[in-house]
Amino acid sequence: xxxxxxxxxxxxxxxxxxxxxxxxxxxxxxxxxxxxxxxxxxxxxxxxxxxxxxxxxxxxxxxxxxxxxxxxxxxxxxxxxxxxxxxxxxxxxxxxxxxxxxxxxxxxxxxxxxxxxxxxxxxxxxxxxxxxxxxxxxxxxxxxxxxxxxxxxxxxxxxxxxxxxxxxxxxxxxxxxxxxxxxxxxxxxxxxxxxxxxxxxxxxxxxxxxxxxxxxxxxxxxxxxxxxxxxxxxxx
Amino acid sequence: xxxxxxxxxxxxxxxxxxxxxxxxxxxxxxxxxxxxxxxxxxxxxxxxxxxxxxxxxxxxxxxxxxxxxxxxxxxxxxxxxxxxxxxxxxxxxxxxxxxxxxxxxxxxxxxxxxxxxxxxxxxxxxxxxxxxxxxxxxxxxxxxxxxxxxxxxxxxxxxxxxxxxxxxxxxxxxxxxxxxxxxxxxxxxxxxxxxxxxxxxxxxxxxxxxxxxxxxxxxxxxxxxxxxxxxxxxxxxxxxxxxxxxxxxxxxxxxxxxxxxxxxxxxxxxxxxxxxxxxxxxxxxxxxxxxxxxxxxxxxxxxxxxxxxxxxxxxxxxxxxxxxxxxxxxxxxxxxxxxxxxxxxxxxxxxxxx
Numbered sequence: 001x002x003x004x005x006x007x008x009x010x011x012x013x014x015x016x017x018x019x020x021x022x023x024x025x026x027x028x029x030x031x032x033x034x035x036x037x038x039x040x041x042x043x044x045x046x047x048x049x050x051x052x053x054x055x056x057x058x059x060x061x062x063x064x065x066x067x068x069x070x071x072x073x074x075x076x077x078x079x080x081x082x083x084x085x086x087x088x089x090x091x092x093x094x095x096x097x098x099x100x101x102x103x104x105x106x107x108x109x110x111x112x113x114x115x116x117x118x119x120x121x122x123x124x125x126x127x128x129x130x131x132x133x134x135x136x137x138x139x140x141x142x143x144x145x146x147x148x149x150x151x152x153x154x155x156x157x158x159x160x161x162x163x164x165x166x167x168x169x170x171x172x173x174x175x176x177x178x179x180x181x182x183x184x185x186x187x188x189x190x191x192x193x194x195x196x197x198x199x200x201x202x203x204x205x206x207x208x209x210x211x212x213x214x215x216x217x218x219x220x221x222x223x224x225x226x227x228x229x230x231x232x233x234x235x236x
Numbered sequence: 237x238x239x240x241x242x243x244x245x246x247x248x249x250x251x252x253x254x255x256x257x258x259x260x261x262x263x264x265x266x267x268x269x270x271x272x273x274x275x276x277x278x279x280x281x282x283x284x285x286x287x288x289x290x291x292x293x294x295x296x297x298x299x300x301x302x303x304x305x306x307x308x309x310x311x312x313x314x315x316x317x318x319x320x321x322x323x324x325x326x327x328x329x330x331x332x333x334x335x336x337x338x339x340x341x342x343x344x345x346x347x348x349x350x351x352x353x354x355x356x357x358x359x360x361x362x363x364x365x366x367x368x369x370x371x372x373x374x375x376x377x378x379x380x381x382x383x384x385x386x387x388x389x390x391x392x393x394x395x396x397x398x399x400x401x402x403x404x405x406x407x408x409x410x411x412x413x414x415x416x417x418x419x420x421x422x423x424x425x426x427x428x429x430x431x432x433x434x435x436x437x438x439x440x441x442x443x444x445x446x447x448x449x450x451x452x453x454x455x456x457x458x459x460x461x462x463x464x465x466x467x468x469x470x471x472x473x474x475x476x477x478x479x480x481x482x483x484x485x486x487x488x489x490x491x492x493x494x495x496x497x498x499x500x501x502x503x504x505x506x507x508x509x510x511x512x513x514x515x516x517x518x519x520x521x522x523x524x525x526x527x528x529x530x531x532x533x534x535x536x537x538x539x540x541x542x543x544x545x546x547x548x549x550x551x552x553x554x555x556x557x558x559x560x561x562x563x564x565x566x567x568x569x570x571x572x573x574x575x576x577x578x579x580x581x582x583x584x585x586x587x588x589x590x
Contacts, residue, residue: 052464076470088465090458100451101458105470107451152470 001064003028003187004049004156009058009068011041011048018044020211021058026156031178031188033198033219035232036208042191043085045208046158049189050082051075062156077105081154085161087145091134095125098133098144102151111151118147121177139170146177150186157181159190163197175201195232199223207232252574259571266551276546279423284542290429290498292538293436297491298515299522299530300443301363301484307460307525308480311379314386315366316488317512318393322362323355323489324496324503325397328406330354331496335409344413348497352435352490359489360482362393367481372474398505405502414497432498439490440531443483447527456480460525510562517569523582532580541565 002025011019019041026032036042047053049060051072060068067075081102090098099118103111119126122143128136133144142162149157159178163171171194179201182188192198199205199219207215207228215225222228229235270276276284298320305313313319331351334340340347370389374382414431417424447453459466459476466473495511496503514537522533544564549557572579 050468052467071472072467073470073472076468082468084465084468088462088468090461090465092461093454093457097454097457100454101466101469101471104451104455148469 002026003063004189005059005061006045006049007059007061009045009048009055009060011044011053011055013044018211019048019055022208022211022213023058024206024213024216026187026189028155028187029182029185030203031182031190031201033195033202033205034189034191034208035193035195035198035205035228037231038193040208041211042208043160044211046082046160046189046191050080050158076152076154079153079155080158081149081152081156082158083145083149083160083162085164087138087141089133089136089141089144089148091132093133094130095133095136095144096129098148099125099151102148105152114151114153118151121150121180122147139166139173142166142170142174143177146174146181150181154186156187156189159188161191161193163192163194171197195228199233256575262552263548266548269551269553270547271551273551275550281543282423283425284546285539286425286429288539288542289535290432290436290538291542292518292535293433294491294495294498294534295511295515295518295537296531296534297436297439297487297494298511299519299534300440300527301488302516302519303522303524303527303530304456304480304484306519307527308456308477309371309375309382310525311371311382312386312516312524313366313371313481313484314383314512314516315370315390315393316363316484317508317510317515318390318397319359319363319366319485319508320488320492320511320515321503321505321508322393322397322492323359323485324492324507325401325406325505326358327351327355327489327493328408328496328503329401331408331493332406340409341412344411348411348435348493351493355489355493356486357489359492360485363481363485363488364478366393367478372477394505394508401505403505405504407502408496408500410500411497428498432494435494436491439487443487443527446483452476452479514565517565520569521572521579523579526579526581529579529581536580537565537568540568 004026006022006024008021008023009019010017010021022041022045034042034045044053048055048068051067051070051074055068058068059066062078062080067078090101093101096115099115100111103114124140125144125147128140133141136144146162162174162178166174175197178188178190190198190202199222202219205217205219205222206213207222215222215228217225223233298316301316301319302313305311305316331340334347334351366389370385371382374385414428417426418430447456455466455471455476456479458469459471459473463473466476515534518533518537519530520533521537522529522531541561541564545557545561549560554560
C-alpha cells in the first residue's frame with residue numbers, strides 16, 4: 001500500500017478550477033518529483049495534501065487514512081511536514097525559535113538531540129542560532145525552512161520549489177540535502193520548476209499540465225521522454 | 237506614493253509644516269511662561285510625574301490588550317474597554333466582601349492578589365467569549381465588519397453589566413496599608429502610586445516572559461507573522477488567537493483592580509469607555525502591534541496628561557487647565573496620526589504584512 005494516495009482531486013480557488021482530477025501515489029521511501037510549468041497546479045496539489053486547502057471532490061489517503069478534510073495543523077503530528085513556497089521562515093523569530101516552532105507538535109519531547117541533528121545538517125545555522133531569521137540570506141533561509149520542517153520528525157516531507165530564487169551553486173547543495181534526507185528514510189514529494197535537477201534525484205516523476213497529470217513514469221524514462229525534454233528540460 | 241511632493245510645492249505639506257511650527261511654539265511659550273513664573277515647585281513637578289506614571293501604567297496594561305490582538309488579527313478590539321470594566325465592576329463586590337470580613341486589611345497583599353486574579357479571570361472569560369461569539373465567525377471578512385461588530389459588542393457588554401449589577405456607582409474600599417505617603421529625598425510620594433506602578437510593572441514583566449520565553453508565546457509571535465506557515469508547523473491558530481484574547485483580557489481585568497485601588501471614586505457599567513479610548517491612544521502612540529510600544533505609550537500618555545496641562549496650558553493662560561487633560565490625550569492621538577502614524581516604536585505600515 002502506498003504511503004500517500006491522491007485520488008482524483010478537484011480543488012478550486014473560488015470559481016477557478018485549479019486541479020481537474022489529479023491522481024498519483026507515493027510509496028514509502030521514494031523521492032517523487034512533480035514537475036510542470038507555472039500555473040499547472042503544482043503548488044495547489046501540495047496545499048491540498050498538506051491540508052491548507054480542501055478538495056471539492058476526490059480523496060487523499062495517507063497511511064491508509066482519509067485526510068483530505070483534516071486541518072493542516074493536525075496533519076503535522078501525523079507525520080506530514082511541508083516546506084512552503086518562498087520558504088516562509090518567521091523573520092522576527094530567531095533561528096533557534098524557528099526550529100522550536102518546527103517541533104511544536106512534539107510537546108514535552110527532548111529537542112536537544114534534534115537541534116544537534118539540524119545543526120549537523122546545516123552548520124551555518126548553528127553559528128547564527130540567536131540571530132533573527134530575517135537577517136539570513138536566501139540560501140540560509142532555505143536551509144532553515146528545511147531544517148524546521150524536519151524538526152517534527154516527518155515520514156512524508158513536501159517540498160515546494162526549494163531551489164526557487166537561489167544562486168546555481170546553492171541549488172546543487174539543496175538537492176544534495178534532499179537526497180541525504182531521503183536516505184535517512186523520509187519519503188519526499190518534491191515540486192519543482194527546475195525539472196532537470198528534480199529528475200536527477202527522483203525515483204519517479206509526474207508531469208502536471210493545466211491541473212491534470214499528463215505524463216507519469218520513472219525519472220530515468222522522463223529524462224528521455226521527448227515532450228519532457230522539449231517542454232521542461234529545454235532540449236530540442 | 238507621494239514622491240513628487242519632495243520637489244513640488246504641496247499645500248498638504250505646507251499646512252502640516254505650519255502646524256508643526258505652531259505646536260512647537262505653543263509648547264515652548266507655554267512651558268516658558270509656567271517655568272519662569274515659578275508657580276509650581278520642583279516637588280510638585282515630581283508629584284505630578286509620579287501620579288502620571290501610575291495612571292500611565294494602568295493605561296499601559298489595557299493598551300497591551302489592544303496591541304496583542306492587533307498584532308495577531310490586525311483588528312482593533314474596540315470592546316476592550318468593556319473587558320476592563322467587566323473585571324473591575326465584578327470585583328468590586330469581592331472587594332466589599334473582603335472588606336466586611338476584615339480580610340482586606342488583615343492580609344492586604346493576599347487580598348489584592350486574590351482580587352487581581354478574580355478580575356483577571358472574569359475579564360479573560362469575557363474576552364474569550366467575545367472572540368468566540370462575535371469575532372471568530374467574521375474572520376476573513378472585510379476589516380470594517382469586525383470593527384462595527386466590536387462597537388456593537390461594546391454596547392452589548394455595557395448594558396449586560398448594567399442589567400447584572402445596576403447602573404449606580406460602586407466604590408472600592410480603602411486599603412489601609414496603601415494610605416499615606418513615603419518621603420523620598422524630601423518629596424512625599426503616595427504609597428498607592430508606588431504600589432500601582434510596581435504591580436503593573438510586575439504584570440508586564442510576566443507578559444514579556446510569556447511572549448519571549450514560552451512555547452505558546454513563540455507560537456503567538458509565529459501566528460502574528462504568518463498564519464499559514466504557523467499552521468504548517470502544527471500550531472492550532474484558533475487556540476492561539478483565543479489565548480491571545482485571554483491574555484489581553486487578564487491584563488485588562490487586573491488593571492481594573494489596580495485602578496480601583498488607585499482611584500476609589502467608583503466603578504459602574506460605563507467606566508470602561510474613557511480608559512479604553514485612552515489606552516487605545518497609548519497603543520497607537522507606542523506603535524500598535526508592538527508590545528514594548530504599548531507599555532511605553534501608556535506611561536508616556538499618563539505622564540503627558542499629568543504634566544502637560546500644568547506646563548503648557550496653564551502657561552498659555554488657559555483657565556482650569558487641569559480639567560483639560562483629556563484634551564491633551566486626544567490631541568496627542570491626532571498629532572501622532574498626523575506626524576508619526578506608525579507610533580514611537582512602530583514600523584511603517586507599508587512594511588507590515590497585510
